[in-house]
Amino acid sequence: MRVSARTQYALRAVAELAATGPGPVPAEKVAAAQNIPRRFLDNILLQLRRAGLIHSQRGPDGGYWLARPPEKITLADVIMVIEGRPEHFRNDDYPGVARPIAHVWSVLREHEETLLSEITIAHITRNAIPGGHGEPVP
Incomplete structure (x- = not known):
């Protein structure tokens, strides 16, 4: 998965708003x-x-502040706003014996979407990623 600089900045900005809110936070800050x-x-x-x-x-x-609690905003929510819906691979893009590759990409994308939909901005600001075995984020 490629994540653009724009998306990375958006995720960082939303995390900063969550950490410094709940009131308005100036863009300069x-x-x-x-x-x-x-x-x-x-x-x-x-x-x-x-x-x-x-x-x-x-x-x-x-300034700016979150429209919902950080527990209700997922990484997928932010990514979807910035990147839009991901493209789906068509089977006809992969002819013959290579056709199952499209299914592999589809399954991989589903796993990415599931993971990103489970991780909230609250997880990020608390340094506690689900499935991370209780280890804080570095």
């Missing part, structure tokens, strides 16, 4: 804390706001 270029972050925050994952408020006391 998120950018500085996660070393994300500000102009890039502004576009990501706009995309996340339009998708309903975060809220925003203008003004001197303004």
Whole structure:
């Protein structure tokens, strides 16, 4: 699975909002804390706001905050907003004896989607990934 820089920045920004919320967090603070270029972050925050994952408020006391509790936002939610729906492999892309390869890619994608749908932003901010045998995230 390839994860774009944009998606990585979005995940980091959402984690930062979860860790520093619940009130409005200025974009400058998120950018500085996660070393994300500000102009890039502004576009990501706009995309996340339009998708309903975060809220925003203008003004001197303004900023961004999560639209739902971090326990209710999964990595898959954020990735879907930034990357969109993944492509599915068609069997006709793999002719003859290679046809089962499309099924392998499909099963792999299902496993990825399942894992990413189980891990919430709360897991990330608590350094506790499910299935990680209780080991904190480095």
